[in-house]
Amino acid sequence: MNKSNFEIFRVCSRGGHEYYHIIPKKELNDFPENVQKLSIAEKKDKYLVLKMPDCKVTLFKGGRMLIEDLPEGSDTRAQAIVEEIMG
Amino acid sequence: MDIEKIREDFPQLRHNFIYFDSGATALKPIPVLQAVRDYYDKYSTNIGRGIYKTSHKATVAYEKSHHKVLEFFQGDGEVIFTKNCTEAINIVAHGIDWKPQDKIIATYLEHNSNLLPWFRLKKFGVVVELLKCDPEGNIDLNELKQRIDNHTRLVAITHASNVIGTILPVAEITEISHKKGAMVLIDGAQGAPHLEIKLNEIDCDFYAVSGHKMMGPTGTGILFFKKKYFDELNPLNLGGGTVSDVYTDSYKLVKNWERFEGGTPNIAGGIGLGAAVDYLNAIGMSEIRKHEIELTAYFMDQLRKIDGVRIHGKMEPEKRTGVVSFRIKDIPSHRIAIIADEVGNVAIRSGLHCAFLMTRDILKEEQGTARASFYIYNTKDEIDHFVEIIKKIAKDE
């Protein structure tokens, strides 16, 4: 599953902070295997918080994500993050 | 009051859905949906134009909604329908003949919709000054008195904060402003749906409302203004419906609300808004207020017991509406909201709430706050469910 299987929405853009809400076109059954290779800041039953070099990502089992606090206009970076998480 | 019975009127609540975002827009009860549906099913025609029976019926229903709304707000003035509160405020901003050096005073509490329309007037030489508030949303009335000078034409202020719920002393503010010769516009978006509004007592010149936040259909808003502004306020849109006569190079405007609602209005929305007012009246605004105070007190009590949670605004529930902004440690507000939704099917708002100055500069919450906002259809059980989620987030992180 790559980024084209996801819809990426900008949550809000103001004063240099940008959040992205990612919704999978088809819900996943579990966290993607690839997350083991990433830095996991918090691990919960239903979601993980991943630590990326420039932001944190909340990832739910079904594939929904929140990319937190990127600089304004980071659409390409958000797409790359989704790719990286999905492997 | 039987809340469970009231809840049956809101179809969305049948699906295990907890809605704590009424500050953004309210859910719509069946009588409102039915009124809109009836219009489209049975008499969906234009108003004020056709001579046939269905057009007459639509005209009467739409006009009756205006009367209902005016009665609801207990004001001696005019009510015009707009598409939302933002448009209502913009109608005033565009409608007054401003002169260079005219001054407008607003506050740090304002929603962007009660700031940007005034900022834009700077290009005509209008001066906009902002009054600071403290983190509880208090403004200094003495400072207001001092700031109003001979140039001040308008004080534009919110009735209640959409971030922290603080209810402002709008009658007192109006009295102070009037004594010094300034008009007053109140942004009633967060006041009208939750408080009993007696515009005759508040005595403001303009009162702007989101119809959709008081259970009316989306695409509805209200502007109330005193009768004396009827000829002073330039209508935003001229055209069909606004004139009684047209000559080769001029026109004569009609003498009722139609003057300000050029073109075909949101007829279904306006009729639905009338049904919303009937619905609120049937419950009673004082009952609604009582219930919301109870929910707010209950929620804040629960929140206070959780380590790492900070609540913004006044701690006395009767001094605020049912809007509660909070943070859990330094967890970004959007994360709180997405977890609440994904894990518990709870809808709350997060971010800066279109009140950047208040949230970022006064509350110092650059990442925004999580905000729960209640209405008559919410219950303590729902709050319990949400509080469990908050506890988990606070404990785990």
Ligand SMILES: Cc1ncc(COP(=O)(O)O)c(C=O)c1O
């Ligand atoms: C205080 C306040 N003013 C204005 C508005 C804008 O209302 P509308 O979306 O109806 O234009 C809102 C909406 O959230 C609000 O809370």
